[in-house]
Amino acid sequence: MMSSAVDVVVALASGRKAGQLYPSTHPEFQSAISLIVQAVDAMTLSGPLTVNVHQGRLYHQSTVIPVDAPGVHAIEEAFESRKIESLTFHAGFGKTDAIGIVEVLSLRPSPLLDVNEELKQRGVTAVTVAVLAEDDEEKEERDRLREQDRALYHRLISVMRSLSSQVAGGGMSDLGNAESMVGNIMGRLLEDQSAVLGLATMRGHSEADLFHSINVMIYSLTLGATLGLPEEGLSSLGVSALLHDVGKAAFDHADSSQTEPMRAMHPKIGADILSALPDEDPAPMLVAYEHHMHVDGGGYPERVPDYVSHPFSRMVAIADRYANYTNPVNDAEPLTPDKAIVQLLREAGSVVDPLFARLFAKAMGVFPVGCLVRLSDQTVGLVSRSGSDSLKPVIRVLYDAGGLEIEDPDEVALADSELTIIEVVDPANLAMAVADHL
Numbered sequence: 001m002m003s004s005a006v007d008v009v010v011a012l013a014s015g016r017k018a019g020q021l022y023p024s025t026h027p028e029f030q031s032a033i034s035l036i037v038q039a040v041d042a043m044t045l046s047g048p049l050t051v052n053v054h055q056g057r058l059y060h061q062s063t064v065i066p067v068d069a070p071g072v073h074a075i076e077e078a079f080e081s082r083k084i085e086s087l088t089f090h091a092g093f094g095k096t097d098a099i100g101i102v103e104v105l106s107l108r109p110s111p112l113l114d115v116n117e118e119l120k121q122r123g124v125t126a127v128t129v130a131v132l133a134e135d136d137e138e139k140e141e142r143d144r145l146r147e148q149d150r151a152l153y154h155r156l157i158s159v160m161r162s163l164s165s166q167v168a169g170g171g172m173s174d175l176g177n178a179e180s181m182v183g184n185i186m187g188r189l190l191e192d193q194s195a196v197l198g199l200a201t202m203r204g205h206s207e208a209d210l211f212h213s214i215n216v217m218i219y220s221l222t223l224g225a226t227l228g229l230p231e232e233g234l235s236s237l238g239v240s241a242l243l244h245d246v247g248k249a250a251f252d253h254a255d256s257s258q259t260e261p262m263r264a265m266h267p268k269i270g271a272d273i274l275s276a277l278p279d280e281d282p283a284p285m286l287v288a289y290e291h292h293m294h295v296d297g298g299g300y301p302e303r304v305p306d307y308v309s310h311p312f313s314r315m316v317a318i319a320d321r322y323a324n325y326t327n328p329v330n331d332a333e334p335l336t337p338d339k340a341i342v343q344l345l346r347e348a349g350s351v352v353d354p355l356f357a358r359l360f361a362k363a364m365g366v367f368p369v370g371c372l373v374r375l376s377d378q379t380v381g382l383v384s385r386s387g388s389d390s391l392k393p394v395i396r397v398l399y400d401a402g403g404l405e406i407e408d409p410d411e412v413a414l415a416d417s418e419l420t421i422i423e424v425v426d427p428a429n430l431a432m433a434v435a436d437h438l
């Protein structure tokens with residue numbers, strides 16, 4: 001069975017090639033067309049034959065058609081560039097059908113190309129075509145970017161893992177790839193802030209500290225971008241945020257007698273580690289030292305009256321508190337994202353910088369990305385992107401009104417819908433991991 005589907009694809013590919021090389025009256029072209037007809041006829045005796053494309057591969061039913069057969073890749077590309085999802089060959093396939101399909105697969109791809117219409121004009125009757133819907137394409141593109149973003153996040157985890165092990169081993173000589181990786185995340189954040197905020201819902205069970213530092217970086221960059229920092233400033237802020245807790249890597253996490261010294265000493269130790277680097281930018285060192293200082297003089301380490309901390313330290317402090325509230329590294333109960341924002345606004349002016357806290361709340365919205373909400377029709381979904389109206393974000397609906405999980409979730413823009421958010425739901429009640437759905 002399988003080899004015959006391959007034969008059809010191979011014959012299509014050589015027919016297409018012959019059509020480009022020879023006029024239609026040429027014997028080479030004629031014999032290529034006959035081969036297509038033979039291959040299709042052999043396959044359609046027992047019923048229609050469908051060849052479809054999925055994520056860059058051709059399939060016959062659920063079996064991949066191997067790319068090493070000649071022309072398979074070219075046909076896959078010909079399908080994709082003409083937005084063809086599948087071709088179905090039916091019994092009664094003849095020469096006119098073969099010539100028609102070869103010609104259509106050779107037409108110049110364009111957004112205006114209507115494959116079904118072109119086949120009809122050529123008198124093709126034994127081939128039906130399913131064209132990719134615009135929606136599916138958008139979804140595929142979104143999935144592709146999501147995978148790419150997640151890969152970026154994981155590369156950053158490994159950069160941090162190696163920096164941390166250098167610190168644990170007695171010293172860190174340079175920042176490695178940290179700066180260029182921050183640049184990559186920053187670029188994505190400026191393109192699609194919601195996608196990057198979705199990444200910050202990722203949690204690490206065994207390497208919680210590494211995930212924490214990356215999430216604090218994402219929240220800091222979100223604040224910095226809202227503030228309108230130029231790229232150079234954002235880059236320095238991002239690197240500083242990524243390394244704010246680097247001093248913790250000098251402690252043994254498994255030893256509970258180290259917990260309190262680690263808490264108290266990691267700012268100073270982090271600053272010492274970073275000041276030893278041959279880097280001209282003092283911001284990472286300052287942020288490591290100052291990120292637990294409160295604006296009213298509280299917090300730690302202690303300092304002289306009227307000490308003014310670096311603006312980046314005050315920004316990272318907000319990002320750090322938000323990350324800790326929503327995703328505590330210790331055993332504390334997490335707050336839902338909306339409550340964490342409310343809590344930060346309560347702390348504005350005493351613990352955290354009031355201007356930055358308000359800007360952060362504005363950037364995150366009333367229902368931040370990752371917030372699980374119940375809608376007025378009793379469905380439950382995740383905020384997947386913020387809307388221009390902060391009360392009307394875009395929701396990925398995950399559970400139907402009866403509480404059953406929806407298999408292929410749709411997105412609803414509340415701005416274009418009658419639906420409203422009626423409450424925020426604690427993901428723990430549904431035993432779900434938010435990051436799996438963003």
Ligand SMILES: [Fe+2]
Binds near residue numbers: 245
């Ligand atoms: Fe810290």
Ligand SMILES: [Fe+2]
Binds near residue numbers: 212216244245320
């Ligand atoms: Fe932290």
